[in-house]
Amino acid sequence: MxxxxxxxxxxxxxxxxxxxxxxxxxxxxxxVRQQEVEEFLDQASHDEVAALAQEGFPNALDRFHLRRKGAAGNEPRPTGIHAVGSGQAG
Structure with missing residues (x-):
């Protein structure tokens, strides 16, 4: 045995x-790399921070990357059911 x-x-x-x-x-x-987290926290908009609180970091990071790509290519920001309006008190 x-x-x-x-x-x-x-x-x-x-x-x-x-x-x-x-x-x-x-x-x-x-x-997620530490550099991505630091960049998000430094440059995130109100909508992206609200998405972080409601949907979690992966979705908020996706919104952040979409906004940065849209600003670089002058594309409109995506809107939809999950979009959080700016200027709302959270």
Whole structure:
């Protein structure tokens, strides 16, 4: 019985390490860099801060990037059901 444990333990440990590596890779892909957070906090509009409070950081960051792309290309800002009006008291 001990011999079986000696053989199986390293194999199971390696499989666990490989599984955790895959999990870490997926988490790293979805993480936000510190530079993006600092840029958002420095330059976010009222609408984007409201989106952060209501919808979470990924959606607010998407709005921020859309606004920056729109300002660079002089495109109109997207509006829709989830748009938060500026000037509203929050």
């Amino acid at each position: 001990q011999g079986l444990a000696v053989i199986l333990f390293p194999v199971l440990l390696m499989l666990f390490a490989l599984a955790m590596e895959r999990v870490e890779f997926r988490l790293r892909r979805f993480s």
